Amino acid sequence: MSVVDGTKSAGYDYGTEGVARSPVSLEELRELETAAGLGDEERRYLRLAGEVLADQAEAMVDAWRARMGAQEQLAKWFYGPDGKPDERYKAAIKPRFVRWVIDLCTRPFDQAWLDYQEEIGRRHAPDGKNATDEAQTPPLVPLRYVLAFSAIVVTSAREFLARKGHSTEDVERMHAAWTKAVMLTITLWARPYAKEGLW
Amino acid sequence: MSVVDGTKSAGYDYGTEGVARSPVSLEELRELETAAGLGDEERRYLRLAGEVLADQAEAMVDAWRARMGAQEQLAKWFYGPDGKPDERYKAAIKPRFVRWVIDLCTRPFDQAWLDYQEEIGRRHAPDGKNATDEAQTPPLVPLRYVLAFSAIVVTSAREFLARKGHSTEDVERMHAAWTKAVMLTITLWARPYAKEGLW
Numbered sequence: 444m445s446v447v448d449g450t451k452s453a454g455y456d457y458g459t460e461g462v463a464r465s466p467v468s469l470e471e472l473r474e475l476e477t478a479a480g481l482g483d484e485e486r487r488y489l490r491l492a493g494e495v496l497a498d499q500a501e502a503m504v505d506a507w508r509a510r511m512g513a514q515e516q517l518a519k520w521f522y523g524p525d526g527k528p529d530e531r532y533k534a535a536i537k538p539r540f541v542r543w544v545i546d547l548c549t550r551p552f553d554q555a556w557l558d559y560q561e562e563i564g565r566r567h568a569p570d571g572k573n574a575t576d577e578a579q580t581p582p583l584v585p586l587r588y589v590l591a592f593s594a595i596v597v598t599s600a601r602e603f604l605a606r607k608g609h610s611t612e613d614v615e616r617m618h619a620a621w622t623k624a625v626m627l628t629i630t631l632w633a634r635p636y637a638k639e640g641l642w
Numbered sequence: 643m644s645v646v647d648g649t650k651s652a653g654y655d656y657g658t659e660g661v662a663r664s665p666v667s668l669e670e671l672r673e674l675e676t677a678a679g680l681g682d683e684e685r686r687y688l689r690l691a692g693e694v695l696a697d698q699a700e701a702m703v704d705a706w707r708a709r710m711g712a713q714e715q716l717a718k719w720f721y722g723p724d725g726k727p728d729e730r731y732k733a734a735i736k737p738r739f740v741r742w743v744i745d746l747c748t749r750p751f752d753q754a755w756l757d758y759q760e761e762i763g764r765r766h767a768p769d770g771k772n773a774t775d776e777a778q779t780p781p782l783v784p785l786r787y788v789l790a791f792s793a794i795v796v797t798s799a800r801e802f803l804a805r806k807g808h809s810t811e812d813v814e815r816m817h818a819a820w821t822k823a824v825m826l827t828i829t830l831w832a833r834p835y836a837k838e839g840l841w
Contacts, residue, residue: 474715475786479793516673568840586841587674587829590789594678594825597796598818611810619797622821626793630786633832636840641767642785 449542453535454575456562457546458555465554465561467631472557475630479623481552488613488620492604493548495617499603500544504537510595517592520584532578547624557631564632571635586636593629597622648741652734653774655761656745657754664753664760666830671756674829678822680751687812687819692747694806694816695799699743702802703736709794716791719783731777746823756830763831770834785835792828796821 449455456462476482496503511517512528523529543563550556565571567584600621605614634642648654655661675681695702710716711727722728742762749755764770766783799820804813833841 471786474713475790477713478716478787478790480709480797481793510679514673514676517677583840586832586836587670588677590829590832591674591677591825594680594822597825598679598821601814601818615800619800622797623793626790626796630789633785633789636836637785638835638837641782641835 449538449545452538452542455539455542457542457550457559462555462558462562465557465631467557467561467634469554469557472552472631475627476552479627479630481620481623481627484616485620485623488616489548489624491609491613492600492617492621493545495604495607495609496544496548496600499606500541503544503600503603504540506599507592507595508533508537508540511592517588520581520588522580524579529578529580532573532576532580535576535578543628547628548621552627560628560631561634563628564635567632568635586633589632590629593625597625600625648737648744651737651741654738654741656741656749656758661754661757661761664756664830666756666760666833668753668756671751671830674826675751678826678829680819680822680826683815684819684822687815688747688823690808690812691799691803691816691820692744694803694808695743695747698802698805699740702743702799703739705798706739706791706794707732707736710791716787719780719787721779723778728777728779731772731775731779734775734777742827746827747820751826759827759830760833762827763834766831767834785832788831789828792824796824799824 450457511521518528521528521533523532546556546559562571566575567589568586569582572583573580601614601618604617604621609617649656710720717727720727720732722731745755745758761770765774766788767785768781771782772779800813800817803816803820808816
């Protein structure tokens with residue numbers, strides 16, 4: 444088990460009435476899954492990845508955050524009005540970020556999952572940033588940093604997937620499934636940023 | 643050498659006055675490269691990937707297109723007013739798509755490269771779709787399919803990178819560099835789709 448479970452953390456509203464219905468339909472979600480190449484085999488390897496990453500998810504988030512913290516252009520969206528990192532805000536987000544890793548591997552891509560991806564997207568965009576945690580950081584994380592940093596989220600996962608003694612082929616398949624699932628997530632997160640009709 | 647070189651194809655305006663200046667600055671590009679983890683080592687492995695993929699780029703594009711053609715939700719953005727694939731349009735695009743693979747691995751990420759990524763983004767969005775090739779297909783490829791399909795562009799490259807006898811470690815490093823470079827590209831292509839101030 445991960446040190447941080449995340450399901451009990453403030454603002455983790457997965458599957459609750461606190462999360463609005465996504466404007467994306469389940470049919471559109473299925474089309475996106477197919478576009479990203481997420482089929483039954485990928486779902487199986489994603490579940491295996493969930494087992495492999497369960498006790499590593501916090502370390503992954505720590506590694507990503509260390510990287511973000513070292514780059515002003517990524518870090519500043521989490522600064523308070525005093526121009527310094529808002530540690531309370533970051534601490535509130537962290538268990539949800541850890542939980543995202545686990546949820547991505549283990550949850551079915553159903554209405555609750557779809558709704559929560561929209562909610563996470565909103566919390567990065569002006570629609571919802573700061574609101575959940577009553578923070579006073581800048582009103583968004585610009586889309587370009589969400590997209591560019593996903594390259595790190597995708598590539599850095601490989602070494603974590605390789606740490607539990609699986610064959611190179613299984614690691615490769617888990618990594619491909621992870622990549623596709625991350626890209627599906629990022630696709631959904633991008634929706635609140637897009638001009639009307641262009642998403 | 644690839645069968646399709648691409649540099650001589652109609653509409654391939656890389657580095658010419660036909661391409662407008664990107665609204666993204668070179669400084670912003672550098673920040674995005676850092677965010678995506680594209681450093682000197684990645685550039686070296688990207689150049690190696692360029693050698694490995696040079697004579698395979700057309701096969702990669704053929705594989706991607708076969709996949710797109712088999713999915714209505716991906717294919718229909720290339721249909722003409724008669725509801726059938728616009729083969730003339732697709733034929734016009736193909737050598738530029740092949741060239742994109744090579745350019746991504748081999749071109750410096752300078753002003754000309756930056757400008758051309760903006761141009762490619764515009765050609766997927768209502769700003770510029772159909773114009774270059776005087777086609778009458780739908781006015782955009784929705785952002786969600788550009789993003790979701792990038793999962794295929796990223797993951798499918800691995801087997802092509804592994805075909806020239808490089809060590810597993812070198813294949814892995816080339817693949818990570820490819821992933822980061824694709825995500826950087828997609829990030830730039832997304833700009834014309836984003837609401838003012840949110841990109």
